[in-house]
Amino acid sequence: MRALLLRDLRLAVRGGGGFGLGLVFFLIVVTLVPFGVGPESGVLARIAPGILWLGALLACLLSLDRIFALDHEDGTLDLLATAPIPMEAVVAVKALAHWITTGAPLVVVAPVLALLLHLPSEGYPWLVLSLALGTPALSVLGTFGAALTVGLRRGGLLLSLLVLPLYIPTLIFGAELMRRGMAGMAVQVPLLMLAGITTACIAVMPFASAAVIRMNLRQS
Amino acid sequence: MSIWEYANPVKFMQLSGRVQPWAWALTGISLAIGLVWGFFLTPDAENFGASVKVIYVHVPAAMMAINIWGMMLVASLIWLIRRHHVSALAARAAASVGAVMTLIALMTGAIWGQPMWGTWWAWDPRLTSFLILFLFYLGYMALWSAIENAEAAADLTSVLCLVGSVFAILSRYAVNFWNQGLHQGATLSLDAEQHIANVYWVPLLFCIAGFMMLFVALLLLRTRTEIRLRHLRALEQRERTA
Numbered sequence: 001m002r003a004l005l006l007r008d009l010r011l012a013v014r015g016g017g018g019f020g021l022g023l024v025f026f027l028i029v030v031t032l033v034p035f036g037v038g039p040e041s042g043v044l045a046r047i048a049p050g051i052l053w054l055g056a057l058l059a060c061l062l063s064l065d066r067i068f069a070l071d072h073e074d075g076t077l078d079l080l081a082t083a084p085i086p087m088e089a090v091v092a093v094k095a096l097a098h099w100i101t102t103g104a105p106l107v108v109v110a111p112v113l114a115l116l117l118h119l120p121s122e123g124y125p126w127l128v129l130s131l132a133l134g135t136p137a138l139s140v141l142g143t144f145g146a147a148l149t150v151g152l153r154r155g156g157l158l159l160s161l162l163v164l165p166l167y168i169p170t171l172i173f174g175a176e177l178m179r180r181g182m183a184g185m186a187v188q189v190p191l192l193m194l195a196g197i198t199t200a201c202i203a204v205m206p207f208a209s210a211a212v213i214r215m216n217l218r219q220s
Numbered sequence: 221m222s223i224w225e226y227a228n229p230v231k232f233m234q235l236s237g238r239v240q241p242w243a244w245a246l247t248g249i250s251l252a253i254g255l256v257w258g259f260f261l262t263p264d265a266e267n268f269g270a271s272v273k274v275i276y277v278h279v280p281a282a283m284m285a286i287n288i289w290g291m292m293l294v295a296s297l298i299w300l301i302r303r304h305h306v307s308a309l310a311a312r313a314a315a316s317v318g319a320v321m322t323l324i325a326l327m328t329g330a331i332w333g334q335p336m337w338g339t340w341w342a343w344d345p346r347l348t349s350f351l352i353l354f355l356f357y358l359g360y361m362a363l364w365s366a367i368e369n370a371e372a373a374a375d376l377t378s379v380l381c382l383v384g385s386v387f388a389i390l391s392r393y394a395v396n397f398w399n400q401g402l403h404q405g406a407t408l409s410l411d412a413e414q415h416i417a418n419v420y421w422v423p424l425l426f427c428i429a430g431f432m433m434l435f436v437a438l439l440l441l442r443t444r445t446e447i448r449l450r451h452l453r454a455l456e457q458r459e460r461t462a
Contacts, residue, residue: 144383148363148376158359158366162380165355166387169394176398189397197390205383212379219372 001085001093008097011070022059022102023109029055030113041118048117049127049178055113056106056131057138057167063102064142065159067094068150068213077150081217087210095143095206103135126181130194134174137198140205141166147209151216170197227304229447236440243437247430254426262420274332276424280431282325285353288318288435292360293385296378306447308374311381312364313442317435319357326350345395352391356384370450 033051037043071077080090110131111124119127145163149155177190226232258276295311298304329347330340341347363380367373 148380149366151372152366155366158362161355161362162359165352165359165391166383168352169387169390172391172394172398193394193397208379208383212376215372215375215379219369 001089004080004085004090004093005097008094009100012066012097012101022063023105025062026055026059026106026109027113029058030116033117045118045120048114048119049123049175049182051117052110052114052119052127053130053134053171053175053178056110056135057171059106060102060135060138060142061160061163063098064146064163065149065156067098067143067146069146069155072150072216077213078217081214087213088206091143091147091209091213092202092206095140095209098143099136099139103131103139106135107131120182122184123178123182126178126187129181129191130174130177133177133191133194133198134170137170137194137201138167140198140201141170144205144209144212147212147216150213151219170194173197224302224304227302227306229306229451232306233444233447236444240437240440240444243433243440247433247437249430250426250433251430254423254428254430258420258423258427262423271332271335272420274328275420276427278325278328278332279424280428281321281328282350283428284431284435285318285322285325285350287432288314288321289353289356289385289388292318292381296381299374300378300382305374305450306443308378309446309450310439310443311378312374313446314435314439315357315361315364317438317442319354319361321431321435322350322354322357326354343399345392345399348395348399349388349392352395353388356388360384 030051033047034044037047068077071080081087083090107128110127114124114127142163145159145166148162149159152158173190173194177187177194180187180190226235255276259273262273264270264272292311292314295307295314298307299311326347329350333342334340360377360380364373364377367376
């Protein structure tokens, strides 16, 4: 399992583009927003939590189809299916690799981009906390979506259609946690819900993704 | 003699062929009674005027939108556990009916909301969760049509339906938490002391029955079409290889 994780990480870093692309996309989204809504810092500060969460979510979405597509094309996935480790573990490792290469960098970069949007200073800890809690769920759910569309040649658009509705609860509680934290309101409910969604997704979704991968491999 | 006998496509075709005309007839009768009674023979409500009559379409459509997803969930489970093809095809056939029901509920809601709330759309929890349900229907249907291998498509969409159900319910509670609503509470329930006034209630029940029978009739029709399509494809394939 560690070998698989290291291999995926190495491929992501050296494989050209995949690693930094999500971050650059995040930067572009945040850059474009002021052009759309105007540069007044009051407006930007008000919508900053939502924009940062949406940007992170879209950046995460962008790199999902890489999780299985290459491995499926060159037959690695078939080898992994016959390997001694269970498919559930393979899927979990893939999701972890996706989070390390996409989710974690997003959490690190988000405060810098929050500067561009004039996020009030009391928002920063909540930004980092909510993204750190929420992005693992995004990766695990995305892995499920990628597993569903792995056999399709043009699965990219379909992948977003399938995955984005699944992201809604995470987005709601993540952004709500930030808003309430900034306003100094009670944060216990969104905090616990967000953490609950993430842990439940990590616990359950690998089984669903592995089942789906097996179904996909059976047909080919 | 058990219900699983009808998982055999031939048996199912026989039975559904016999049931179908009755389903259509019942649909016609109960919708005719419910809609005519509701639209023309009930008084206008005190604060709402004639716009109250939209409930005869809105409420049944909204109920069916949710129930059809539930039916798809059951059919998907049957497919995953017992692998009856009719069940998978029925789930597929139900999806587009469900999507249309959701759309009807959203649109009639907008038509009612414009004069009553002064807006076509509000980010109210009920409205939002119906929009989300609509997105789930769309994703489910898109996945069905994207996969060529019929068995794999049935497998994958069934899992999507299971996961989607969990997240649809989760979204329902999430949006409840996220925003306060304009929408009134449930109008009908079995244990409530007070329903809406009886003049409206009885024709509404007819309409609900009519929409349910309409769904059954459409479901039978579409499932039969799917089975015939599957049969046709098998025949074509046999011809090509022969």
